[in-house]
Amino acid sequence: MDHKALAMEMRDLREKVDGITDTAIAATDGLLIAADTAESIDPEGLAAIAAAGLGLARRAAEATGRGTLRRTVTYGSQGCAAFYAVGDTALMVVLGDEGVDLERLHHATQPALRRIGSILTATDPAVATEGV
Numbered sequence: 001m002d003h004k005a006l007a008m009e010m011r012d013l014r015e016k017v018d019g020i021t022d023t024a025i026a027a028t029d030g031l032l033i034a035a036d037t038a039e040s041i042d043p044e045g046l047a048a049i050a051a052a053g054l055g056l057a058r059r060a061a062e063a064t065g066r067g068t069l070r071r072t073v074t075y076g077s078q079g080c081a082a083f084y085a086v087g088d089t090a091l092m093v094v095l096g097d098e099g100v101d102l103e104r105l106h107h108a109t110q111p112a113l114r115r116i117g118s119i120l121t122a123t124d125p126a127v128a129t130e131g132v
Contacts, residue, residue, distance in 0.1 A: 001033070001119070001120065001122075002119050002122070003034055005115075005119045006025055006033065006034040006116065006119055006120075007034060007036065009112050009115055009116050009119070010023040010024075010025070010034065010035075010036040011036060012112070013094070013108060013109065013112050014036070016104075016108045017096075017100065017101065017104050017105045017108050018099065018100070018101070019079075019096045019097045019098075019099045019100030019101065019105075020094055020095070020096050020100060020105070021038065021079070021095045021096060021097055022035075022036065022037040022038055022041050022046075022094075022095040023035070023036045023037070023092065023093065023094050023095070024036070024037060024043050024046050024047055024050065024092070024093050025086070025090060025091070025092050025093075025116060025120075026046075026047035026048075026050055026051055026090065026091055026092075026093070027047075027051070027089060027090055027091075028051055028054065028055065028088070028089055028090060028091060029051060030047055030048035030050075030051035030052065031047065032044045032046075032047040033047075033090065033120070035047070037095075041095070046093060047093070050081075050083050050091055050093040051091060053072065053074070053083055054069070054072065054083045054085060054091050057069055057072040057083070058085070068085075069085055070084070070085060071083060071084045071085070071106065071109075073102065078097070078098060079095065079096050079097045079098050079100065080095070080096050080100065080102070081093060081094070081095050081096075082094045082095075082096065082102070082105060082106075082109075084109055084113055085113075086113055086116050086117050086120065087117050087120075087121070089120070090116070090117070090120055092109070092112075092113065092116060094109070
C-alpha cells in the first residue's frame with residue numbers, strides 16, 4: 001500500500017477546504033491505515049470510533065431503504081466530524097472546526113475518495129498514484 005500517496009490525498013484535501021483540522025483513513029473493522037491528526041487526537045481511537053459510527057449509519061440507511069451510505073456527519077459545539085465510505089472496506093474521517101464549509105468539503109472529497117479507493121486496492125503502487 002502506498003502510504004505516501006494516502007498522506008498526499010489527506011494533505012491535499014486539507015489545503016482545498018478551509019477548516020479541516022484532522023483526517024484519517026481506516027479499515028471498516030476500525031484498524032487505522034493512515035492519519036494526519038493533531039497530537040491531541042488519538043488516531044487509532046478515532047479510527048475505531050469512526051468505523052463503529054459508519055457501521056451504524058450503514059445499517060440505518062439499509063433499514064430505512066435509503067440505499068448505499070455515502071457519508072454521515074456528527075456536529076459538536078466546536079466543529080464536526082464527517083465520515084465517508086471508501087468502498088465497502090474502508091472509510092475516511094475528516095474533522096473540521098466550526099468554520100468548515102460542509103458543502104465544499106463534500107464536493108472536494110468525492111474525487112479524493114475515488115483516488116483513495118484506487119490506492120487502497122492497487123496491487124502496483126505506480127498505478128495507484130497515476131493522476132494524483
